[in-house]
Amino acid sequence: xxxxxxxxxxxxxxxxxxxxxxxxxxxxxxxxxxxxxxxxxxxxxxxxxxxxxxxxxxxxxxxxxxxxxxxxxxxxxxxxxxxxxxxxxxxxxxxxxxxxxxxxxxxxxxxxxxxxxxxxxxxxxxxxxxxxxxxxxxxxxxxxxxxxxxxxxxxxxxxxxxxxxxxxxxxxxxxxxxxxxxxxxxxxxxxxxxxxxxxxxxxxxxxxxxxxxxxxxxxxxxxxxxxxxxxxxxxxxxxxxxxxxxxxxxxxxxxxxxxxxxxxxxxxxxxxxxxxxxxxxxxxxxxxxxxxxxxxxxxxxxxxxxxxxxxxxxxxxxxxxxxxxxxxxxxxxxxxxxxxxxxxxxxxxxxxxxxxxxxxxxxxxxxxxxxxxxxxxxxxxxxxxxxxxxxxxxxxxxxxxxxxxxxxxxxxxxxxxxxxxxx
Numbered sequence: 001x002x003x004x005x006x007x008x009x010x011x012x013x014x015x016x017x018x019x020x021x022x023x024x025x026x027x028x029x030x031x032x033x034x035x036x037x038x039x040x041x042x043x044x045x046x047x048x049x050x051x052x053x054x055x056x057x058x059x060x061x062x063x064x065x066x067x068x069x070x071x072x073x074x075x076x077x078x079x080x081x082x083x084x085x086x087x088x089x090x091x092x093x094x095x096x097x098x099x100x101x102x103x104x105x106x107x108x109x110x111x112x113x114x115x116x117x118x119x120x121x122x123x124x125x126x127x128x129x130x131x132x133x134x135x136x137x138x139x140x141x142x143x144x145x146x147x148x149x150x151x152x153x154x155x156x157x158x159x160x161x162x163x164x165x166x167x168x169x170x171x172x173x174x175x176x177x178x179x180x181x182x183x184x185x186x187x188x189x190x191x192x193x194x195x196x197x198x199x200x201x202x203x204x205x206x207x208x209x210x211x212x213x214x215x216x217x218x219x220x221x222x223x224x225x226x227x228x229x230x231x232x233x234x235x236x237x238x239x240x241x242x243x244x245x246x247x248x249x250x251x252x253x254x255x256x257x258x259x260x261x262x263x264x265x266x267x268x269x270x271x272x273x274x275x276x277x278x279x280x281x282x283x284x285x286x287x288x289x290x291x292x293x294x295x296x297x298x299x300x301x302x303x304x305x306x307x308x309x310x311x312x313x314x315x316x317x318x319x320x321x322x323x324x325x326x327x328x329x330x331x332x333x334x335x336x337x338x339x340x341x342x343x344x345x346x347x348x349x350x351x352x353x354x355x356x357x358x359x360x361x362x363x364x365x366x367x368x369x370x371x372x373x374x375x376x377x378x379x380x381x382x383x384x385x386x387x388x389x390x391x392x393x394x395x396x397x398x399x400x401x402x403x404x405x406x407x408x409x410x411x412x413x414x415x416x417x418x419x420x421x422x423x
Contacts, residue, residue: 029191032128037071048078087123095135105140116156144180157181203256226255233261243268259285265295290322296344315356316363336370347374362389
């Protein structure tokens with residue numbers, strides 16, 4: 001696992017921290033408004049010795065703040081062992097330097113609700129929610145990972161932080177580590193800012209996604225994420241159209257994990273996504289869009305720019321067969337399927353100013369015979385890889401001032417694809 005200092009060093013050395021990266025024409029999401037009152041959890045009986053259970057004391061502090069109209073729930077230095085607890089509107093859960101919220105790894109302390117364990121820290125239908133500071137939220141996930149490996153069909157594991165249908169959210173500065181499953185899941189949320197957080201889990205820990213956002217108007221910036229699954233994965237939202245809109249991911253560092261993903265699935269639609277000024281090292285993928293015939297929607301207006309990748313398995317991986325093992329081995333033998341509301345429609349994708357070195361493959365762009373991927377532009381893209389790029393079932397793929405350098409085989413393998421501009 002790469003340390004915090006190493007990740008920060010990669011970011012600085014890469015030169016990918018840019019002042020004014022938001023640009024003059026974009027507007028940051030509105031931040032939560034938190035009343036000035038403070039509620040220290042130790043005043044409600046919490047003890048930071050790493051042994052005493054503090055679930056009731058922490059929840060009591062949150063409830064007191066909520067009853068007073070909101071405020072900061074302060075977690076001082078110490079190790080505060082706890083089971084699941086819930087946040088509320090107008091609450092800032094603030095972890096001071098040296099503070100650790102230690103989630104109990106005793107599965108029996110996690111209630112089961114609707115066939116899933118209660119999430120460790122959660123909020124639902126809340127507004128003005130903040131999690132901040134320089135402390136740590138540790139999910140102690142090893143016990144959960146072991147149980148999952150021994151019984152993959154076990155009850156759904158909890159997320160470390162899950163915020164559902166919330167408005168005006170800020171998560172800043174904190175470290176999230178070793179979640180039982182996903183680390184931070186703001187689901188169907190509006191106006192969300194996530195900045196300067198650090199997320200870590202072993203590279204072989206199952207389904208430990210870093211950030212899994214869905215909703216409208218997100219800014220994710222300056223984060224370092226080193227996990228066992230997707231570093232970031234924009235998830236589908238089927239009940240509102242467009243299901244996801246206005247995402248900016250910038251100045252982030254990804255190590256191990258599966259890269260910066262969209263999916264799996266695009267049901268409900270996803271549009272207006274920009275990923276910029278990020279670095280990837282030893283991730284499974286860099287740019288990753290994954291969906292399938294039974295989980296698609298309209299994906300459009302997606303831009304990836306100013307990215308640097310090193311030792312990435314698949315720098316560019318856009319596929320309408322997820323998982324890929326479901327795809328026919330020979331794309332020339334594929335038969336078109338019916339076009340339905342769940343057919344993936346991927347178009348207007350721009351990839352520019354991207355450098356990838358020491359990578360296994362240049363990647364894959366693979367649509368469906370009944371719905372090819374459309375209008376993909378690769379501008380100022382340089383890929384130095386072991387093997388070339390596969391492009392199947394695609395229209396309007398254009399290379400501009402770009403190159404693919406391979407150690408063996410063809411640079412480009414195509415089938416049912418209109419590709420231009422690669423000399």
